[in-house]
Structures are given as C-alpha cells and as structure tokens.
Amino acid sequence: METIVFDIGETLVRDDRHWASWADWLGVPPHTVSALVGAAVIQGRDATEALAVLRPGMDATEAYHARVAAGRGEYLDETDLYPDVRPALAELRARGLRVVVAGDRSRRAGELLRALDLPADLVVTSEEWGVTKPDPEFFARVLDVSHAPPHATLYVGDHPAEDLFPAKSSGLRAAHIRRGPYGHWWAGHADVTETADWLIDSLTDLPALLARPAGSPLPS
Known part of the structure; x- marks a missing residue:
C-alpha cells in the first residue's frame, strides 16, 4: 500500500x-x-x-x-473523533504512507475537520468535490488525490454499499471497519467478508495488518 x-x-x-x-x-x-x-x-x-x-x-x-x-448548523471538535484516529493516522504517516480523508460530508464539515489539524496529507468532502458516494466519480476523485495506482490505494469505511463495494468496483483495495450501526450490523454478512481485503475492529489494527497478505486473519 x-x-x-x-x-x-x-x-x-x-x-x-x-x-x-x-x-x-x-x-x-x-x-x-x-x-x-x-x-x-x-x-x-x-x-x-x-x-x-x-x-x-x-x-x-x-x-x-x-x-x-438559524445558527444551528454543523459542529465538530476533538471529542467527536474516535480515540484511535490520531494514533493510527500518525503511525501510518510515520511509515511513509500518504493519508487522505475523503467522505460524504458538507463543505462546512471539511472546514471543521481541517481545523482539527489531523495527521493527514489531505482532508476533503463530497460537497467540496460536488459528487457523493457511491458514485464512481467520487472514487475516481479518490484516485486522483491518492497519488498511487488503484491496487496501492486502500479505502477504509464502515458502509458496505457506500464504501466497500464501490471502492472495490473502482479497483481500489478496501477495508471494512466494524464501527457504527452499518459497520456492526453488516460486518458478518457474506458479501462483506468475501469482498473486503481486510476486516478491522479498530484503526490501530491497520499498520500491522497492512504488512500481512490481503485476506489474512487478524492476529489473536
């Protein structure tokens, strides 16, 4: 990767x-x-x-x-991040990997996320791109900013229909995270387990997991 x-x-x-x-x-x-x-x-x-x-x-x-x-729009701060986000992203960058954040969110959400100064090379949202998942054009944009070929680009997400399946259809590698309602409910579904290159429970699984062959089980 x-x-x-x-x-x-x-x-x-x-x-x-x-x-x-x-x-x-x-x-x-x-x-x-x-x-x-x-x-x-x-x-x-x-x-x-x-x-x-x-x-x-x-x-x-x-x-x-x-x-x-009405002054009741979106708001994000450090407390909205999952606790494994900063350590995982920082370690991936320390290993020389390019880290990109790209998902279905508003322009305002993009501004708020960039203000958090995450350890990422790029933070961008669907509204800023003018295209939403699972549109293939979204994943074409992902590849444009990945600066890597599809087989060397990994998309990580919780939603099978919006993250996993379209990413794989676009030629990317994909990891499904068991997090949030979609991630938990669909984690054991055969379509998910057969499609995902990796299945993870935490972002901190990624650095060590990426050193293993695709499809390998997580260490116990």
Whole structure:
C-alpha cells in the first residue's frame, strides 16, 4: 500500500452529535432518531430516511440550510473523533504512507475537520468535490488525490454499499471497519467478508495488518 484513504462518518468521527442535532431541530428525543436510524440500517436503507419518517415530505437539504441560517448548523471538535484516529493516522504517516480523508460530508464539515489539524496529507468532502458516494466519480476523485495506482490505494469505511463495494468496483483495495450501526450490523454478512481485503475492529489494527497478505486473519 502507498495511500490510505479514510471515510469520515463512523470511521473517523462519531455521528452522535449529528443525529442529536437533527433530533433537537425536529423537536423529538434523540433516542427516537437513533431507533429510526437503526431500523433503516437493518433494512439496508439510507439512514437519512429516518428524518423523512419524522417529517414526511421534508427536504433534508433545505432543512439543513435552515438550521445553518438559524445558527444551528454543523459542529465538530476533538471529542467527536474516535480515540484511535490520531494514533493510527500518525503511525501510518510515520511509515511513509500518504493519508487522505475523503467522505460524504458538507463543505462546512471539511472546514471543521481541517481545523482539527489531523495527521493527514489531505482532508476533503463530497460537497467540496460536488459528487457523493457511491458514485464512481467520487472514487475516481479518490484516485486522483491518492497519488498511487488503484491496487496501492486502500479505502477504509464502515458502509458496505457506500464504501466497500464501490471502492472495490473502482479497483481500489478496501477495508471494512466494524464501527457504527452499518459497520456492526453488516460486518458478518457474506458479501462483506468475501469482498473486503481486510476486516478491522479498530484503526490501530491497520499498520500491522497492512504488512500481512490481503485476506489474512487478524492476529489473536
């Protein structure tokens, strides 16, 4: 591997604040949103469909901009990062690998993530690129910024349909992380285990794991 590219939500960043802020905006308890998101995950649907259940006909993009206008837009700080993010990314860079963060997030999220000064060579979001996953163009952009051929570029994410499968279809290597609702629910699915080059439980698994042949089990 020459370049490691990371998804954002539930790979590097907890989505707790994201869904809690929507619950607050819609005036419902956070656990209501969490339960509906969980139901969407189990059904293999987009988690944002939970918002449509709560407010039928609501345009999520318009609602997002309304939140921003009301001063209740996105916010991220150090507490939103999973604890393994900084040590894992720092070790990968120390080993001479290029580290890129690229996922489905807003332009504002990109600004907030760059302000955290992560040990990464590049941090970019889908809104900044003007294309979202699982569109093949997103992964074409990933390859543009990876500065490495597809077989030497690894995409790490939690979502099978948005991270794992399209990354592999674009010729990249892929690691599925068992983290967040999608990561946990789909971790043992045959399509995931057969498609992923590596299955991980923590980002700190990566440095040692990448030194092993693809498909090798994690050390016990």
